[in-house]
Amino acid sequence: MALLDVQDLVIDxxxxxxxLHAVNEVSFAVERGETxxxxxxxxxxxxxxxxxxxDLLPRVARRRAARxxxxxxxLLTIPERQMRKLRGSRMxxxxxxxxxxxxxxxxxxxxxxxALRCHEDVSAEAARARAIELLERVGIAGAGRRLLQYPHQxxxxxxxxxxxxxxxxxxPDLIIADEPTTALDVTIQAQILRLLAELKKELxxxxxxxxxxxxxxxxxxxxxxxxxxxxxxxxxSARAVFKAPSHPYTRGLLNCIPVPGRxxxxxxLGAIRGQVPNLIGRLQGCAFRNRCDFAAPECxxxxxxxxxxxxxxxxxxxxxxxxxxxx
Amino acid sequence: MLAxxxxxxxxxxxxxxxVSVVAFxxxxxxxxxxxxxxxxxxxxxxxxxxxxxxxxxxxxxVQYLDWLWKAVRFDFGDSFxxxxxxxxxxxxxxxxxxxxxxxxxxxxxxxxxxxxxxxAVYNGTIIDRLALSFSVIGQAIPTFCLxxxxxxxxxVTLRWLPVSGAxxxxxxxxxxxxxxxxxxxxxxxxxxxxxxxxxxxxxIRTARAKGLAPGVVIFKHALRxxxxxxxxxxxxxxxxxxxxxxVIEAVFSMHGLGYLAWEAIARNDFPVVQAVVLxxxxxxxxxxxLADVANAFLDPRIRLA
Numbered sequence: 001m002a003l004l005d006v007q008d009l010v011i012d013x014x015x016x017x018x019x020l021h022a023v024n025e026v027s028f029a030v031e032r033g034e035t036x037x038x039x040x041x042x043x044x045x046x047x048x049x050x051x052x053x054x055d056l057l058p059r060v061a062r063r064r065a066a067r068x069x070x071x072x073x074x075l076l077t078i079p080e081r082q083m084r085k086l087r088g089s090r091m092x093x094x095x096x097x098x099x100x101x102x103x104x105x106x107x108x109x110x111x112x113x114x115a116l117r118c119h120e121d122v123s124a125e126a127a128r129a130r131a132i133e134l135l136e137r138v139g140i141a142g143a144g145r146r147l148l149q150y151p152h153q154x155x156x157x158x159x160x161x162x163x164x165x166x167x168x169x170x171x172p173d174l175i176i177a178d179e180p181t182t183a184l185d186v187t188i189q190a191q192i193l194r195l196l197a198e199l200k201k202e203l204x205x206x207x208x209x210x211x212x213x214x215x216x217x218x219x220x221x222x223x224x225x226x227x228x229x230x231x232x233x234x235x236x237s238a239r240a241v242f243k244a245p246s247h248p249y250t251r252g253l254l255n256c257i258p259v260p261g262r263x264x265x266x267x268x269l270g271a272i273r274g275q276v277p278n279l280i281g282r283l284q285g286c287a288f289r290n291r292c293d294f295a296a297p298e299c300x301x302x303x304x305x306x307x308x309x310x311x312x313x314x315x316x317x318x319x320x321x322x323x324x325x326x327x
Numbered sequence: 328m329l330a331x332x333x334x335x336x337x338x339x340x341x342x343x344x345x346v347s348v349v350a351f352x353x354x355x356x357x358x359x360x361x362x363x364x365x366x367x368x369x370x371x372x373x374x375x376x377x378x379x380x381x382x383x384x385x386x387x388x389v390q391y392l393d394w395l396w397k398a399v400r401f402d403f404g405d406s407f408x409x410x411x412x413x414x415x416x417x418x419x420x421x422x423x424x425x426x427x428x429x430x431x432x433x434x435x436x437x438x439x440x441x442x443x444x445x446x447a448v449y450n451g452t453i454i455d456r457l458a459l460s461f462s463v464i465g466q467a468i469p470t471f472c473l474x475x476x477x478x479x480x481x482x483v484t485l486r487w488l489p490v491s492g493a494x495x496x497x498x499x500x501x502x503x504x505x506x507x508x509x510x511x512x513x514x515x516x517x518x519x520x521x522x523x524x525x526x527x528x529x530x531i532r533t534a535r536a537k538g539l540a541p542g543v544v545i546f547k548h549a550l551r552x553x554x555x556x557x558x559x560x561x562x563x564x565x566x567x568x569x570x571x572x573x574v575i576e577a578v579f580s581m582h583g584l585g586y587l588a589w590e591a592i593a594r595n596d597f598p599v600v601q602a603v604v605l606x607x608x609x610x611x612x613x614x615x616x617l618a619d620v621a622n623a624f625l626d627p628r629i630r631l632a
Contacts, residue, residue, distance in 0.1 A: 056535055088538030104552065105548075118539050119538060
């Protein structure tokens with residue numbers, strides 16, 4: 001049984017002009033010890049999807065699903081009190097903005113210890129020892145001294161390491177990292193990613209990595225789910241998706257990346273024409289069809305999920321046309 | 328922290344100095360003091376005698392420096408009207424005003440901060456709207472109207488509390504409510520807006536993601552940050568209350584500093600007026616300074632900058 005099983009997740013947000021269908025029937029599963037990367041551009045619903053798993057959606061958002069279970073526990077019917085016990089202890093989250101994700105009024109040590117002590121009945125000294133151990137593990141020198149510092153005294157990279165250490169305080173089974181490196185310098189990005197990958201392996205955690213950076217996905221993900229305009233358009237093993245991208249959007253994304261040696265200097269990079277559609281009101285058909293080179297009349301109808309190969313699905317009715325064009 | 332405190336202290340002292348200049352010269356702008364003291368029937372010769380007797384014939388700067396030098400040693404001279412020194416007059420009155428101000432401030436904070444937090448946590452619901460309506464109504468009622476209303480209901484009709492005076496703790500209940508009421512809307516709105524802003528901050532989401540209980544998220548993580556601007560406002564409000572207590576002390580016949588100021592103004596008792604203005608302003612400046620220091624304790628970004 002999968003550690004996390006999400007089926008037909010829907011997130012609606014009532015807005016002035018109707019209902020914003022932020023996430024539409026998204027399904028995926030994460031096994032123990034596995035890394036799933038959810039890829040998509042801003043507004044594709046990838047962050048909301050992760051917040052929905054943690055039950056941390058903004059109050060106005062409405063969440064529905066055919067199934068949402070974590071290690072056999074049904075998260076849809078679980079009372080808030082029970083959910084709170086899972087949050088932070090068995091599933092933890094790392095956010096995009098290390099600069100603003102730590103409370104400016106409390107020391108690092110206070111915020112780290114709290115993460116453990118709100119779930120486990122341990123002494124202040126034990127929590128402190130665990131905090132020092134984890135700060136050292138995430139590569140922070142002088143951990144004992146750091147515990148007494150406030151967030152504003154730390155750089156962005158250090159703060160993100162603190163966030164990672166905080167997420168690990170209770171040894172979670174699942175860690176959700178929502179664009180953990182987006183706000184950091186490129187050199188720091190690589191370090192943080194390597195650290196996350198190592199820790200994941202070391203602690204046998206499952207990880208959901210939310211990103212818009214396909215380079216990141218290629219390095220650390222076992223499985224990939226590509227989201228576009230609130231829908232999951234393609235999913236499969238990272239190897240399969242990179243080898244045979246089968247949704248026009250995924251192909252478009254991959255074409256945007258320059259490849260050293262293959263992309264000539266000065267050559268124009270691939271771009272996807274057009275704009276992301278408005279998600280307010282009733283949606284019908286493929287959301288990508290107004291930007292797609294393979295669009296046909298049937299793209300406005302119901303879109304079924306097609307299997308490209310075992311474990312590799314794509315939400316596109318023009319698979320054959322695409323294959324002919326490539327061949 | 329020390330550098331910050333020193334910097335705030337220098338600012339406070341320069342404000343206090345400015346206030347002393349204003350308090351001194353304002354009275355000299357209101358006309359010839361010697362004529363006011365001597366009275367309307369005095370002959371020019373008598374006015375000249377008074378002018379010399381009170382040292383009013385000296386250059387203004389000399390008079391100011393003389394007054395300031397005595398003021399810093401708490402010597403404000405004698406009252407023109409009361410047979411007493413200004414200092415002992417003020418000493419006998421200041422207790423009532425400070426007690427009234429402190430109780431009123433405490434009362435308004437105890438009501439306004441929780442109400443603001445509640446309104447923010449239940450933002451957009453009926454609770455929020457009730458709290459906001461309450462603050463609008465609060466702002467619309469003048470202090471003296473509320474004071475008279477309270478007297479009519481609780482003292483005259485129900486006979487639960489005394490009408491006027493300041494001789495027991497019971498005497499402080501109605502005036503404190505009337506005076507404290509004045510600060511509630513502003514403090515409530517600031518607490519509410521501060522909380523609303525903080526509750527949507529990333530670190531609150533982090534706190535929730537840790538699995539903390541809502542109470543811990545709201546009181547430990549949100550309120551601590553939202554309260555920082557409220558501290559500064561509370562100091563300002565306390566200053567306003569000391570000033571506003573002139574009205575309340577008159578309504579409830581409490582013999583405090585405000586009442587003394589009112590009596591002194593009505594009788595051209597300049598040394599008393601000057602001293603009261605200077606003392607109230609200095610308390611105000613001192614409070615602002617204390618609020619700055621308190622904020623440094625609450626916000627490590629100020630303390631450790």
